[in-house]
Amino acid sequence: MTAPAEAFPQLSLVEQERRAYRRGRAHRSSLVAGASTVIFLAVVGTAIVLSPGWPRVKSQFLDVGYGWEVLPDVLRGLWLNLRVLLISALLVLVLGLVIASARTLRGPVFFPVRFLAAAYTDLFRGIPLIILLYLIGFGVPGLRLEFVTTNVVVLGTAALVLTYSAYVAEVFRAGIESVHPSQRAAARSLGLSYGQTMRRIVLPQAVRRVQPALLNDFVAMQKDVGLISILGATDAVRAAQINVAQSFNFTPYVVAGLLFVLLAIPSARLADWVQLRAIRRQQAGGAA
Amino acid sequence: MSRRMSRPVLAAVLSLAALVSACSPADDDETASDTTSATTSPSTSSDACATDALQTQTDGKLTIGTDKPAYEPWFVDDDPANGKGYESAVAYAVAEELGYAKTDVTWVPVKFDAAIQPGPKNFDFDINQFSITEERQQVVDFSSPYYDVTQTVITTGESKAATATTIADLKGRKLGAQVGTTSLAAINEVIAPSSDAAVFNSNDDAKIALENGQIDALVVDLPTAFFITAAELDNGKIVGQLPPSTGDQEQFGLLLDKDSPLTDCVSMAVDALRSDGTLDELQQQWLAQAAGAPVLK
Amino acid sequence: MSRTPVLALDGVAKRFGDETVLRDVDLSVAEHQVVALIGASGSGKSTLLRCANLLETVDDGVIRLDGEDITDPRVDPDVVRRRIGVVFQAYNLFPHLSVLDNVTLAPRVVSGVGRSEAEDKAMALLRRVGLAEKATQFPDRLSGGQQQRAAIVRALANDPRLLLLDEITSALDPELVGEVLTLVRELKDQGMTILMATHEMGFARQVADVVCFLDGGRLLEQGPPERVLGHPVQPRTRQFLARIIEAGRL
Numbered sequence: 001m002t003a004p005a006e007a008f009p010q011l012s013l014v015e016q017e018r019r020a021y022r023r024g025r026a027h028r029s030s031l032v033a034g035a036s037t038v039i040f041l042a043v044v045g046t047a048i049v050l051s052p053g054w055p056r057v058k059s060q061f062l063d064v065g066y067g068w069e070v071l072p073d074v075l076r077g078l079w080l081n082l083r084v085l086l087i088s089a090l091l092v093l094v095l096g097l098v099i100a101s102a103r104t105l106r107g108p109v110f111f112p113v114r115f116l117a118a119a120y121t122d123l124f125r126g127i128p129l130i131i132l133l134y135l136i137g138f139g140v141p142g143l144r145l146e147f148v149t150t151n152v153v154v155l156g157t158a159a160l161v162l163t164y165s166a167y168v169a170e171v172f173r174a175g176i177e178s179v180h181p182s183q184r185a186a187a188r189s190l191g192l193s194y195g196q197t198m199r200r201i202v203l204p205q206a207v208r209r210v211q212p213a214l215l216n217d218f219v220a221m222q223k224d225v226g227l228i229s230i231l232g233a234t235d236a237v238r239a240a241q242i243n244v245a246q247s248f249n250f251t252p253y254v255v256a257g258l259l260f261v262l263l264a265i266p267s268a269r270l271a272d273w274v275q276l277r278a279i280r281r282q283q284a285g286g287a288a
Numbered sequence: 289m290s291r292r293m294s295r296p297v298l299a300a301v302l303s304l305a306a307l308v309s310a311c312s313p314a315d316d317d318e319t320a321s322d323t324t325s326a327t328t329s330p331s332t333s334s335d336a337c338a339t340d341a342l343q344t345q346t347d348g349k350l351t352i353g354t355d356k357p358a359y360e361p362w363f364v365d366d367d368p369a370n371g372k373g374y375e376s377a378v379a380y381a382v383a384e385e386l387g388y389a390k391t392d393v394t395w396v397p398v399k400f401d402a403a404i405q406p407g408p409k410n411f412d413f414d415i416n417q418f419s420i421t422e423e424r425q426q427v428v429d430f431s432s433p434y435y436d437v438t439q440t441v442i443t444t445g446e447s448k449a450a451t452a453t454t455i456a457d458l459k460g461r462k463l464g465a466q467v468g469t470t471s472l473a474a475i476n477e478v479i480a481p482s483s484d485a486a487v488f489n490s491n492d493d494a495k496i497a498l499e500n501g502q503i504d505a506l507v508v509d510l511p512t513a514f515f516i517t518a519a520e521l522d523n524g525k526i527v528g529q530l531p532p533s534t535g536d537q538e539q540f541g542l543l544l545d546k547d548s549p550l551t552d553c554v555s556m557a558v559d560a561l562r563s564d565g566t567l568d569e570l571q572q573q574w575l576a577q578a579a580g581a582p583v584l585k
Numbered sequence: 586m587s588r589t590p591v592l593a594l595d596g597v598a599k600r601f602g603d604e605t606v607l608r609d610v611d612l613s614v615a616e617h618q619v620v621a622l623i624g625a626s627g628s629g630k631s632t633l634l635r636c637a638n639l640l641e642t643v644d645d646g647v648i649r650l651d652g653e654d655i656t657d658p659r660v661d662p663d664v665v666r667r668r669i670g671v672v673f674q675a676y677n678l679f680p681h682l683s684v685l686d687n688v689t690l691a692p693r694v695v696s697g698v699g700r701s702e703a704e705d706k707a708m709a710l711l712r713r714v715g716l717a718e719k720a721t722q723f724p725d726r727l728s729g730g731q732q733q734r735a736a737i738v739r740a741l742a743n744d745p746r747l748l749l750l751d752e753i754t755s756a757l758d759p760e761l762v763g764e765v766l767t768l769v770r771e772l773k774d775q776g777m778t779i780l781m782a783t784h785e786m787g788f789a790r791q792v793a794d795v796v797c798f799l800d801g802g803r804l805l806e807q808g809p810p811e812r813v814l815g816h817p818v819q820p821r822t823r824q825f826l827a828r829i830i831e832a833g834r835l
């Protein structure tokens with residue numbers, strides 16, 4: 001319902017005084033909050049900087065000059081992380097959806113499919129990623145199959161995708177099963193086939209529901225991508241490690257860590273925005 | 289509401305500040321750090337190196353560190369205590385020099401990179417193919433050198449690097465080495481290949497990658513090179529030795545904690561073994577095969 | 586005049602595990618007829634409707650739609666369901682689609698109707714029920730009565746032969762019930778064939794041509810509303826109606 005176009009009625013004196021008082025108090029509150037935050041940060045900051053251990057900590061972990069020096073190396077490594085991450089994320093979403101759909105097929109005739117899908121998730125959630133990386137990254141080339149690449153980045157990505165799609169498949173499955181059966185009943189009653197029902201009614205709702213969990217897995221995957229470095233490829237962490245091993249100064253690790261945090265933040269905000277948009281469209285939440 | 293909160297907040301801030309300044313680390317950056325080379329002339333008399341005067345981890349016992357697994361020809365059967373292998377033999381010779389019987393020696397496993405890190409150690413000295421470098425000397429002590437080392441490029445017969453005869457031939461190849469080693473530094477400084485070297489957690493991983501053809505060649509020290517190509521790789525091949533990156537001969541030394549009270553005595557022990565020919569004898573016994581690889585230019 | 590009934594149940598039985606929910610049900614709905622199903626909760630009304638549109642498979646008996654046996658396992662249920670419209674107690678609108686998309690989904694996806702044609706038809710239907718301005722909104726923004734009317738429009742979009750209404754006013758606030766019942770009456774006036782389960786006895790009396798009383802899965806009594814509701818023959822029917830009168834719903 002749109003608000004009426006008429007002007008608000010003139011407020012009584014009592015109400016005007018009440019509002020003036022509340023406004024004044026709100027101003028005072030924000031001033032005090034702002035001031036106390038600034039004071040707090042200043043005091044803590046000064047205390048840290050003046051403490052006797054600070055110069056050593058600063059030079060060992062926060063050497064800005066050295067940090068700048070190693071930044072290009074670490075960024076080059078990070079580029080590998082990013083490439084692998086984006087490709088893996090896409091493949092994981094697709095494969096995860098396929099496996100989840102396979103696991104939620106109804107009817108006795110589909111038992112083998114459900115069984116295989118369940119076996120897949122059990123296996124690849126169970127195997128530690130490191131072991132799978134070694135098995136696929138080093139083991140597969142050892143078989144000397146003609147048509148299979150020995151490129152460690154490709155093999156490492158394969159291991160990562162196999163593992164994470166098992167987790168994501170279970171997340172999708174939870175989403176699918178959380179969609180109320182009455183939705184399916186309504187869709188089937190309209191004459192939609194099982195496939196059409198899944199595609200247009202169940203999956204859109206399922207995916208929306210599990211977005212926060214999916215984001216969680218995505219952010220976790222951002223770190224696990226770095227494990228590919230055990231196969232010889234140099235990612236951001238390995239680049240930092242190589243530098244640290246030479247200089248014995250831990251600043252490169254701090255630099256790499258900060259870059260990873262910076263990577264994680266936009267994805268979190270993006271997912272929040274997408275979620276909020278869907279909610280705003282669908283639900284009449286109001287001021288509650 | 290904010291007025292009511294500011295007093296507890298202020299109290300918390302003050303106590304936090306007090307806590308932070310109280311946490312000062314055990315301060316030893318006042319003491320002058322050792323910037324001279326590890327081989328300081330022993331200014332201590334031999335009495336200071338008498339067995340009961342040595343400040344070891346455990347009184348009367350010598351604790352020696354090395355990696356697990358421990359590789360040939362430096363150790364044999366991954367058992368440092370059996371005295372076989374060049375480094376095991378040198379370690380027991382040094383122990384004897386310092387007055388420790390074989391039974392007084394304990395071995396502890398220490399990862400290669402963990403030993404080189406700054407910080408307190410759980411061993412008296414570590415013997416694990418550590419090359420003496422200036423950077424490392426900032427954070428740990430080294431004894432006198434007990435072996436002159438060269439970096440060597442190895443490969444397999446089927447690899448693209450098998451036909452290389454000069455450093456230039458290797459520039460276009462995919463090379464590999466263990467992280468944090470002078471082998472890796474040698475690749476980057478001496479060969480400077482056009483594509484980044486592959487860096488592995490251990491030589492075991494690097495060996496597998498070499499066999500799979502995922503790298504074309506691997507760089508390790510000379511004795512290790514001989515052992516790997518002879519005993520571990522199918523169709524292994526030594527391409528050649530690399531000249532040292534800084535022009536000075538690379539050398540292995542025993543590793544000790546920074547400013548350890550044992551450094552001088554241990555160095556003296558190594559020097560004694562060198563002057564009485566023990567080191568040469570042991571090298572003949574354990575590293576004789578490691579000779580005759582071409583030097584790459 | 587023995588025209589084929591639109592829907593005919595013949596000896597239908599349904600069991601869930603040990604429990605028999607429908608026993609030997611014979612019921613038919615002739616064209617343009619409105620048949621009301623009444624009975625206590627658990628008497629099998631919803632199950633009967635779910636069997637009629639093949640959401641459940643019957644354990645015995647035959648169901649015929651326009652004379653065709655739809656309980657034959659060789660029949661494609663999706664095709665059959667296009668000819669039957671269903672409206673549920675909980676409306677079951679698709680929350681992630683606008684009202685318009687809810688209505689046009691089946692014609693587009695199932696019957697292959699083009700989008701603009703489907704939307705024109707949908708808007709016409711929505712206009713008829715007074716929901717045209719709500720077309721682009723999402724179901725959550727509509728009141729209960731509006732949602733239920735939208736659900737009815739959705740069920741009509743496929744031009745079904747038969748409408749199954751499963752207690753469509755039971756979840757509504759009393760003041761919203763009226764608008765929905767008005768719509769049903771209009772549909773009847775336009776000649777729609779309807780089988781509805783309901784608690785609204787007054788409405789059943791006004792609108793239904795036949796009232797069927799289900800008790801414990803058995804069709805105990807059926808006939809014109811004045812008789813079944815006014816002078817029921819079976820004692821259990823009387824008991825049921827007495828309870829309804831006490832609850833003030835007759």
